[in-house]
Every structure is written in C-alpha cells, then in structure tokens.
Amino acid sequence: MGPYTLGQRLGAECLGTAVLLATVIGSGIMGAKLSAGNDALALLGNTLPTGAILVVLITVFGPVSGAHFNPAVSCVFCLRGGISVGLAFLYILAQVFGGLVGVAAAHAMFDLPLMQLATKVRTGTGQWFAEGVATFGLLLTILGTLQARRKAVAVNVGLYITAAYWFTASTSFANPAVTIARAFSDTFAGIRLADVAPFIAAQLAGAVLAMLVAAWLFHPASGRQTNTLLARTKA
Structure with a gap:
C-alpha cells in the first residue's frame, strides 16, 4: 500500500466510503425523481453511477488504503493475514x-433532513440469500x-456491482457499512433498520465462503502436479 500513515489510510477509507454512499443515496433520489414512477428506470439511474464511482474510488484510494470501503472485505483480508485485527477494526x-x-451529504444536496429512519422493507429468505450471493460474488x-x-480490480468490481444490482433480489448491498448507512435514509435506496442485521449476517457468511472457495480455486498446483495435468491433457 505504500508509505502511508495510519491516519492517511483511515482517511482514505472514511472519505471513499462517504463518496460511495453519497453516490448510492444521491443517485437513488435523482433516479426516483426523474423516473416518473418507473422503478426499472429508477434502479438503472441508481446502478450506473454506483458502478462508475467504484471504479474511480478504487483507482484513487487503492494505493493508499487498499480501497476496501466494506467491512466484509476488511474482515476477509484480516482473516487472510493481509491486515492486522487492529487495523481491520479501525x-x-x-x-x-x-x-x-455520505448519507448526510446526499440528503443535504437534495434539501432533505440529514438523517432519517428508513421505512423500506427488505426482508425474507430470498433477499437474505441474495445478499449472501452478492457478497460471495464480490469477494x-x-x-x-x-x-x-x-x-483490473477497480474495473471488475465496478462491473460486478453494476450487474449484481440487477441479478440479485436485494439489489446487491454486499457491504455491511453500506447497509447500516442506508438504514438512515428514507429514500429509494433505504432499508428498514429492523432488516439490517439479517442482511449483514448474510453478507459476512457470503464473504467467508468466498474466501474459502478462493483459497482452493486460485491456489496454483505445484510444478510436478502441473506437468502431470498438462501431460494428461495432451494425451
């Protein structure tokens, strides 16, 4: 990550997540305003800016902090030994x-109360499973x-989230910090506070499963095993 101080790393994580949420909430509000009640258009207006800003944020802040912006990502990197427990907590x-x-900033731009309690219900086994799938795919x-x-991490993450908004029933929160923040926005992108805990549980489960699958799937075979596999393939 380069010669950056702890303060710089935490600042990058805080600022990056703030901009991400300002984009998620702000684009949701704008999409709802301009879509004339068409939820598909509103979702599209929410999706494209979110995917685009992720490419920008990861490119800009990646060299400073690793550009996690997501407790599930930080937990997985901690479990893999990439960062310490203390740094993950911070x-x-x-x-x-x-x-x-970021939520407060988005509300301020649209002349809304800085903090609200969301009333949008997002619950049920389908949505919980969708969050597990979304976070598994992200990690x-x-x-x-x-x-x-x-x-290619920045581009791939942006593209994945853009797709996952549409193929998951939950519209792919895939991020405990995003989930918590969205509970304080009674707008298009909101989630009722009572629904936050199951979402986070599903996200963490999906993240850990992805870590385990990645440890197996992306672990190269030894030189001898590789040669044997190549020989069998040629045969």
Whole structure:
C-alpha cells in the first residue's frame, strides 16, 4: 500500500466510503425523481453511477488504503493475514462513519433532513440469500482479480456491482457499512433498520465462503502436479 500513515489510510477509507454512499443515496433520489414512477428506470439511474464511482474510488484510494470501503472485505483480508485485527477494526469504524457522512451529504444536496429512519422493507429468505450471493460474488471477484490481473480490480468490481444490482433480489448491498448507512435514509435506496442485521449476517457468511472457495480455486498446483495435468491433457 505504500508509505502511508495510519491516519492517511483511515482517511482514505472514511472519505471513499462517504463518496460511495453519497453516490448510492444521491443517485437513488435523482433516479426516483426523474423516473416518473418507473422503478426499472429508477434502479438503472441508481446502478450506473454506483458502478462508475467504484471504479474511480478504487483507482484513487487503492494505493493508499487498499480501497476496501466494506467491512466484509476488511474482515476477509484480516482473516487472510493481509491486515492486522487492529487495523481491520479501525477500517470498519472509518467505513461506518464515512457511510453515515455520505448519507448526510446526499440528503443535504437534495434539501432533505440529514438523517432519517428508513421505512423500506427488505426482508425474507430470498433477499437474505441474495445478499449472501452478492457478497460471495464480490469477494470472489476481488480475490480472483488480484490473482489474475491486479490492475483490473477497480474495473471488475465496478462491473460486478453494476450487474449484481440487477441479478440479485436485494439489489446487491454486499457491504455491511453500506447497509447500516442506508438504514438512515428514507429514500429509494433505504432499508428498514429492523432488516439490517439479517442482511449483514448474510453478507459476512457470503464473504467467508468466498474466501474459502478462493483459497482452493486460485491456489496454483505445484510444478510436478502441473506437468502431470498438462501431460494428461495432451494425451
């Protein structure tokens, strides 16, 4: 991550998550305003800016903090030994705080109360499973791209989230900090506070499963095993 101080790393995580949430909430409000009641158009207006801003944020802040912006990502990197438990804890605090700041900023831009309690119901086994799938896919995308082509992480994450908004029943929160922050926005992108805990549980389960699958799937075979597999393939 380069010679950056702890303060710089935490600042990057906080600011990056704030901008991410300002984009998620702000584009949701704008999409709802301009779609004339068409939920598909509103979702599209929410999706494209979110995927685009992720490419920008990961490119800009990746060299400073790793550009996690997501407690599930920080937990997985901690479990893999990439960052310490203490740093993961501080990252998560910065991400949650940054998410709340981003919500307040989005509300301020649209002349809404800075903090609201969301009333949008998002519950049920389908939505919980969708969050597990969404987070599993996100972490597998990150870990697989780091193995295959590190410079493509920003683009791949942006593209994955853009797709996952549409193929998951939950519209792919895939991020505990985002989930918490969205509970304080009674707008298109909101989630009722009572529905937050099951979402986060599903997200963490999906993240851990992705870590385990990635450890098996992306672990290269030994030289001898590789030669044997190639010989069998040629035969």
